[in-house]
Amino acid sequence: MDAGEKSFHCDFCDADFSRKGNLNRHKLIHTGEKPFKCNLCDTAFREKHHFKSHMMTHTGEKPFQCNLCNAAYTTKAGLEYHVTTHKGEKPFHCDLCDSAFRNKSGFNSHMRTHTEEKQFKCDLCDAAFRNKSDINIHMRTHTGEKPFKCDLCDAAFARKANLEDHVMTHTGEKPFQCDFCDGAFSRKGNLNRHKLIHTGEKPFKCNLCDAAFRGKHRFKSHMTTHTGKKPFQCNLCNAAYTTKTGLEYHVTTHKGERPFHCDLCDAAFRNKSDINSHMRTHTEERPFHCDLCDAAFRNKSDINIHMRTHTGERPHKCDLCDAAFARKTSLEHHVMTHTGEKPFQCDFCDAAFIRKCDLNYHMRTHTGEKPFQCDLCAAAFVRRQQLKNHMRTHTGEKPFQCDICITAFSHKSSLDRHLNIHTR
Template identity: 60%
Template sequence: MNLGAHMIVHTGEKPFQCDLCDSAFSHKSSFKKHMMTHTGEKPFQCDMCDSAFTQKSDLKQHMMTHTGEKRFQCDLCDSAFSRKSNLKEHIMVHTGEKPFQCDLCDSAFSHKSSIKKHMMTHTGEKPIQCDLCDSAFTQKCDLKRHMMTHTGEKPFHCDLCDSAFSHKRSIKKHMMTHTGEKPFQCDLCDSAFTQKSDLKKHMMTHTGEKRFQCDLCDSAFSRKSNLKEHIMGHTGEKPFQCDLCDSAFSHKSSIKKHMMTHTGEKPFQCDLCDSAFTQKSDIKKHMMTHTGEKPFQCDLCDSAFTQKSDLKKHMMTHTGEKPFQCDLCDSAFTQKSDLKKHMMTHTGEKPFQCDLCDSTFSRKSILKQHMMSHTGEKPFHCDLCDSAFSRKVYLRKHLRTHTGEKSYRCDLCDSAFSRKVDLGRHLKTHTGEKPFQCDLCDSAFRDKSTLTSHIRTHIGERSFHCGLCDKVFLRKYHLRVHMMIHTGEKPFKCDLCDSGFSHKGSLKRHMLTHTGEKPFKCNLCDSAFTQKRSIKDHIMTHTGEKPFQCGLCDSAFTKKSHLKRHMMTHTGEKPFQCDLCDSAFSQKSNLKWHITTHTGEKPFQCDLCDSAFSQKSNLKQHMMTHTGEKPFHCDICDYTSTEKNTIKKKKQTHRRETLPV
């Protein structure tokens, strides 16, 4: 180069102007090379591959990729390069030198080409256009990589597995999954990463920096890709379509996960149990069930969670926030998924069909639980007894029967409950609220399930059949209780005596016989009762009301059960047969009393004398001989008696006396 040509470097003069674009050059040789970018001319051809170049020096450097020659060695590490310029740029990694400063921001770079690319982030310029789609790029190498998404070409193969990649850097990252290498360490925690960019993103979790702001809402993100995905939530765009079903997704990663639901692939296996997962994040969360780790602590209560998202949802229970509003009713929810499920109650949609019966469900999880009713599977076992359950939530409720825990307390009375739903029902007894109205009569109910059961009384539907007898029931709960008659199961035991009961309510009523408590008082007399239904029946003795009428005679009764027993006098039916003789009875209680005539058993003992009786009612009458009490009065004379039947006979004698002779 002569001095005149060199001086142009100092003066900035560029006398060689391109007629096809705005480029200008200080040297004629540079201008000549530039023109080849317009003509596409590449006169220097590689003999070993199809590559061609505009300059001989470029071909020479390219040949080193075939020979593997790297003549330029770094004195500070083992790196070697085929070009001196690459070594020079590499040295700056050691020295930290970044001589190329951006005029628009604080960024600095070690290479001139890097700042040139960086400036395009300010100008938005993307001069390299894809011919097959609308994508555009700042660099030619990016376009080259992008083209592989169209051709499906993946030239870089992993030697340890079947994975293949379109970019060399991708396989380099992939190899770290085999070696476990994570060279980028966080200085503030124990996290480590395979890529520097991932460490940079991770640091934002410490600093709280969220540079990417959504223009449509207040959301902000630490990554541009997350903002891009978030925007699709506003636009509803779902560009990734499943080829096997109608599902579509806004993220490529989501469709990749979705495809595993078709293939059944679960590549992430737990080392401590048989569980397997489709995502690495899921197995990480699952491991916390083994370790008991709950790193996300609520600042307002003692609750702790394995996931940050769960803590975020939990906080809404404190704030009362329910951002997802139903457009068809006043319901609101803390989660979008709950709103989606709720909408099915309006549409009636039940897309999940049982293959073994006609049942359909609005949720896949409910179908899964339903299938256990066919298989009899009960995977959740109680450690304190032999009970097993089909759902974890049932086991959790059951455990409260052992611990006696009642964490849901009523603010209006002393009642406490083990379940939030029970407290909700109880509060309606204070407010008198009955929001669920029957369309067929004037009845109203506190909860929807009771209304559903009530509707069946109108249509005569009894869906729950006993497999051991002909009984059918309106509610599944009633069937479950009925089954205990067949099994003899009485899980609710009295702590004060040997009595056992099939339901908790029966035990609760029984306990009143020990305490003597009679909380239900009659407003018309001094009578008191242990059960609400007893006072209801008692009130009818004042009003004379007998709503249950016999269709075969004029008899009427205060209770349906009494009418049922009465009907047996017409039919002659005596379903309760004695095993020790030919006697048969219309009521189970009469059979029970009869059995004592065979056994001689007299379990009801008088505390004041040696008398004993086979029936409690006989003991009660006997006690009156000690107290002198005669509660039954004749309306016609002053005669009193300890027995109701005696008064009945007395009245008959009065009637006979009034008859004409």
């Protein structure tokens, strides 16, 4: 046989091989056979060297050690890749941008970000990926497989990196520290994203408007506002969302799940961020302060919306008229004034409302409930704002001041009536 001759042909495709052993290993891709089976778990492999590396995850053996630090690896290739971090070598350079990479696979993966090529397609859904490793991990969302198990609790994960991050919640380890503040993080990626808060950099820029973002996932969500695409659809109703987390949150409304319970009252919530926000109603904590005025808020989203009162920004525009709003929910409620839709109906009378909170207030006219009580007198109110207005009768506070004269008022409506005197 001539050197380099490929006389072994695959019966399933056009591939040719110079050695029969290579052909036999290749055929396993077509047959799906995985002859090397682990006797300690359900994992199986096509190739012996992958099987040997896997067995080390059970024994803890890491025979390949770095001479420059304490790092150790189960494979020689893992060690060789690690050594490049000491040398700083990045021999694979992108011709389209300034990026450089330590290995060819990282470089090939990067090139697909320029071509938008996603050659690895899922057989069970429409998902597609740039890298084979990503589709392998994605398949676990269909199979439910979580092979990476925590030794300290019952948690299990589809990704090894997620397990490593989780373990740090037990150890408290946060090896990546910020140079600008005392912040410390368990992942380098989280540190890099955090630093953007200090630098003000927003590397993900929309080419259709002036919006820019610190994080890629927020950028992707923003782009759907231009395309109208909502790829995450609910199986129980017609609702669709731009993000997976939006869909997951929505699904809890069908299940009625509220797993996060307040220890100080009977309130329960669908997610952790909501209970964190709620707890601040007990503590009165308002950690988000405006740099332009004295306002302070319980939630970051609230201060972001508040800033629009200073900038005048109203990004949520009505398609049916010229109205524009600072809040998305305000736009949604406004649109119902065009459609006449009032989805929240009273069980006791024919009243119907655009907003659920308005229905809740209305229900109190039937029940007589007045949950907002004054600490200084016997007065009680249906709405929180009514109580706030009432408290000014005790404190004498008059926060609404006329710009034309020195008169001040305890209610905005009183100021509005007063201004008519100047405009007559």
